[in-house]
Amino acid sequence: MKVAILISSRGSNMQALVRASKQDGFPAEIVTVLSNNPDAAGLDFAKENDIPTKVINHRDYENREDFDTDVSKYLTEQKVDLICLAGFMRLLTPDFVNRWRDRIINIHPSLLPAFKGLHVHERAIESGTRFTGCTVHFVRPEMDDGPIVVQAVVPILTGDTADILADRILVQEHRIYPLALKLIAERKVKVHGSIATIVGAAETEATLTNPLVSDD
Numbered sequence: 001m002k003v004a005i006l007i008s009s010r011g012s013n014m015q016a017l018v019r020a021s022k023q024d025g026f027p028a029e030i031v032t033v034l035s036n037n038p039d040a041a042g043l044d045f046a047k048e049n050d051i052p053t054k055v056i057n058h059r060d061y062e063n064r065e066d067f068d069t070d071v072s073k074y075l076t077e078q079k080v081d082l083i084c085l086a087g088f089m090r091l092l093t094p095d096f097v098n099r100w101r102d103r104i105i106n107i108h109p110s111l112l113p114a115f116k117g118l119h120v121h122e123r124a125i126e127s128g129t130r131f132t133g134c135t136v137h138f139v140r141p142e143m144d145d146g147p148i149v150v151q152a153v154v155p156i157l158t159g160d161t162a163d164i165l166a167d168r169i170l171v172q173e174h175r176i177y178p179l180a181l182k183l184i185a186e187r188k189v190k191v192h193g194s195i196a197t198i199v200g201a202a203e204t205e206a207t208l209t210n211p212l213v214s215d216d
């Protein structure tokens with residue numbers, strides 16, 4: 001499976017996906033890393049790892065449609081099968097999302113459908129919820145919406161700041177994004193309407209069990 005990763009800045013999830021893809025037998029190949037921001041730090045890592053990079057700067061476009069058209073054209077030329085959004089902070093037009101339906105996934109730092117959008121960690125802490133986490137999901141035209149592939153649960157601890165919580169969640173993001181990509185590339189994820197199911201879920205669910213819950 002040929003995969004494009006779209007980033008806007010740091011690209012630590014992109015790095016986790018690239019590292020996973022280099023492991024023996026991994027069923028997906030990262031064929032390009034595309035950024036809408038020419039200064040994205042993640043581009044350097046991609047270049048150092050011999051992954052072709054591409055910048056399509058949204059500031060060069062008068063509207064979202066034209067930007068998305070050029071992104072889509074480039075990804076088609078690269079024969080991309082699956083797009084992974086990894087900290088890609090541009091809203092994509094419904095036309096783009098529908099064109100790539102069930103072939104775009106995203107990672108979001110909350111347990112969707114809770115806390116969509118921005119300032120996720122501040123809002124989770126302020127809500128008083130005891131647990132948050134991260135989600136890999138297929139992308140639909142509405143923001144942070146779509147069938148859920150993998151989630152990880154992360155506790156919110158007394159005294160957490162948004163930065164501390166973000167770092168704790170990021171560790172789990174780097175674990176679940178490669179797992180989700182592997183499952184999809186192995187064709188084990190089936191989408192039916194708003195639900196994604198995993199073939200052979202019995203063994204997979206064992207890897208997703210909340211480690212905080214004891215069996216005793």
Ligand code: GAR
Nearest residue numbers: 010011012013014086087107108109
């Ligand atoms: C990650 O925490 C990702 O979940 C979040 O941006 C960060 C990007 O970090 N994405 C969103 O909030 C999307 N709604 P990274 O560039 O180091 O991967």
